[in-house]
Amino acid sequence: MKRPFTLLLATVLLFSFGCEQIDEDYPYSWKPERPMTIIVPWAAGGSTDQVTRVAAKELENALGQTVVIANQSGASGSIGTRNALRADPDGYTWTSGAASSLGTYSVLGLVDTDLDDWHLFLTVANVAVVSVNPDSPYEDFGDLLAAMEEDPRISVATAGTASSGHNVMDLISKTAGVDYRHVSYDGGNPAVISTVSGETQVTTLLATEQVEMIRGERLRPLATLSKEPLEIEGYGEIPSIYEWLPDIDYATNYFGIWVRKGVPDEVLETMERIWEEQISNSEELKRYARQQGAIHTPYYGEDARERVWEKVKSDAWVLYDSGQAEVSPEELGIPRP
Numbered sequence: 229m230k231r232p233f234t235l236l237l238a239t240v241l242l243f244s245f246g247c248e249q250i251d252e253d254y255p256y257s258w259k260p261e262r263p264m265t266i267i268v269p270w271a272a273g274g275s276t277d278q279v280t281r282v283a284a285k286e287l288e289n290a291l292g293q294t295v296v297i298a299n300q301s302g303a304s305g306s307i308g309t310r311n312a313l314r315a316d317p318d319g320y321t322w323t324s325g326a327a328s329s330l331g332t333y334s335v336l337g338l339v340d341t342d343l344d345d346w347h348l349f350l351t352v353a354n355v356a357v358v359s360v361n362p363d364s365p366y367e368d369f370g371d372l373l374a375a376m377e378e379d380p381r382i383s384v385a386t387a388g389t390a391s392s393g394h395n396v397m398d399l400i401s402k403t404a405g406v407d408y409r410h411v412s413y414d415g416g417n418p419a420v421i422s423t424v425s426g427e428t429q430v431t432t433l434l435a436t437e438q439v440e441m442i443r444g445e446r447l448r449p450l451a452t453l454s455k456e457p458l459e460i461e462g463y464g465e466i467p468s469i470y471e472w473l474p475d476i477d478y479a480t481n482y483f484g485i486w487v488r489k490g491v492p493d494e495v496l497e498t499m500e501r502i503w504e505e506q507i508s509n510s511e512e513l514k515r516y517a518r519q520q521g522a523i524h525t526p527y528y529g530e531d532a533r534e535r536v537w538e539k540v541k542s543d544a545w546v547l548y549d550s551g552q553a554e555v556s557p558e559e560l561g562i563p564r565p
Contacts, residue, residue: 256291258319258498263294266485267323269308271301271415274387275354275436279483280324282516283351283507290502301414304390305329306338313341317488319495324485326354326392327532331540331562335547336390337554343540347496348532349503350484351513352522354434356396356453357466361426362445369451369472372430373404380407385419385428388412389552392481393419393432395543396453398550400432400469403476423447434481435460435521453478460521477565479539482525482532503528541565 266284270276277299284295300308305325312323330346333339358369366372376382386393389412401408411428413419416437423431424446431438431447435458441447443462451469452458453476458466469476487495507513508526517524527535544557545564557564 254292256498256501258492258494260291260293260320262320263296264291264319265296265298265321267308267312267321268297268299269301269305269323269325270299270387271417272299274416275434276305276325276416276483278436278520279352279354279513279516279522280485282512283485286506286510286512287502290506291498303338304333304336304388306333306336309333309341310339313339313345313488315488317490319487319491322485322487325483326539327482327484327486327536328479328539328543329390330486331536332390332543332547334560335544335553335555335557335562338390342560343533343536345489346486347489347491347499348484348486348528348536349499349507350482350525350527350532350535351507352436352484352517353480353482353525354392354436354522355458356392356432356478356481357435357438357442357449357458357521358396358400358430358432358451358453358469359423359438359442359447359449360430361423362448363426364429364448366448366450369467369469372450373406373472376404376406376408381409382430383409383411383428385411385413385422385431385433387416387419387433388414390543390547391416392434395546396432396478398546398552399476399478399542400473402546402549403473420447435466439463439520458521461519477542479542479565480535481539482527482536484532500528538565 268277268280287295309323315321331343360366384397416433422428442449449466452466457468514524542565544562547553
């Protein structure tokens, strides 16, 4: 009877030693004990959904734990964001999107939150593109501007009120002194499809949401909201909107994931190390950026906040000047840029 007991004891000790070795090999101070959830507050297939799924795979590889993507669209992304804000601050519930939205939800009266409620972890900067149906008569952005000066009913599809595409079009409208007819959809993908099908005439969605239709010549890109032309792999170059509107002031639109403040220190330390060591060197995110017309921007912490703050100021006052704001940005401590 002694041998089986001795064998069992040795097995237990060996197993325990093996587990200890595995734990010692794990490089981070926080190891999730169950799957993490990242709420995507927009429909599947849009720019936020796309890049968040790439980042989630990188997190799974680093943490050795499943990362679940939960699409919770509605109310310009505020529903999913509110759910993440109300979640327990244990590090298991994150959300995502355009980071500047965290600073403008309160301007719209949608969610009582601002940048300082969140820890920001950015992945890419997305560039908006003004595109039209290829059967339209507009060969360049100048043609479209001239048409909008004559006809304020030209329809522009976006992912909803206060979405990045909507803010872009309001900025164009304000800068060029033209009007348009806004057509709102529940996410970037249906908005793009509406212009492809001819249901709408123009879309100002991000390059990441349009890129396949641009490559397939089902959309005609006229201008990019960046100071430099945008090169899209498999298509070519899209001219800068500054050729036609040199006075337009468009701040960089950063995307990523974030978690409400109050999470344990070890969660924050772990994610910062992952961003520094894994996300900043991620070949998958770099490849995604090259293919989708985005820029790899692996910023976090105060650096991320300072970068996003410029976009918050720009978007907040565009919303106010266009009559969409429920609360003045000034009341919320957001200065005019």
